[in-house]
Amino acid sequence: MSVQPTPAGASGGLPTGELLGRYRSYEDAQKVVDHLASADGFDIKSLSIVGNDLRSVEHIRTRLSYPRVALGGAAQGAIFGGFIAMIFYLFTPETPLLELVSIILLGAAVWMIAGTIGYAVRRGRRDFASVSQLTATTYDVVCDFSVAGRARQLVKESGTVSLNAHNDPTGRSGNLGGERPAPTQQPRGEGGSSDHASPDSSSAEQARQRAAQWQTEDGRPRYGVRRDDVKGAEEWPKRQDSPEASDT
CATH class of the missing domain: 1.20.5 (Single alpha-helices involved in coiled-coils or other helix-helix interfaces)
Known part of the structure; x- marks a missing residue:
């Protein structure tokens, strides 16, 4: 099953259109789109931001220990217990406050014990806490061919510099702006004729x-x-x- 490209701004699939620029951060690409959106009469539905070379980044937050794991488990359990207690109170308002508090404490205790046991089982294999995110190396701003001429003029006025072949981390910026690669020429000999094998x-x-x-x-x-x-x-x-x- 093949995936057909869609026009820029359409939902589903990769957009087709002219590449206005390639930027290192999403904020730069967003700044260009905001500048185009502020222009009178410009159809912003013809624009798309495409992320290149998606990378999974894991940020290490802190080192884990038994007290830290127990405290984190108790906090999560208290939140879960509070949610259960709120449901009990909504359906049975006459429930005593002591029972609601006991539900919160029970949730904190169960989660604290479960977290401590889990940390003891995997001790030495993952002694840190982290947060994962999916990010792109560069971001392309693509527009539909019907508005490419005006879009190029507006992009020059945005003040945001696009990447080029020298500072593009993806190494594929030679075709920016919709330029077609020049055809390769066969090397010629001293007499000016192509060197064809006899x-x-x-x-x-x-x-x-x-x-x-x-x-x-x-x-x-x-x-x-x-x-x-x-x-x-x-x-x-x-x-x-x-x-x-x-x-x-």
């Missing part, structure tokens, strides 16, 4: 490849290969490079 050199190269297939790395023939075939494959490039072969 039939003789092509045949010699094929013979060398066949000889490499028939021989092992130390020069011995492979199993099931005749020595005459290997010898003929080795002599063929020499005959092609000899002066007699070039005269013919």
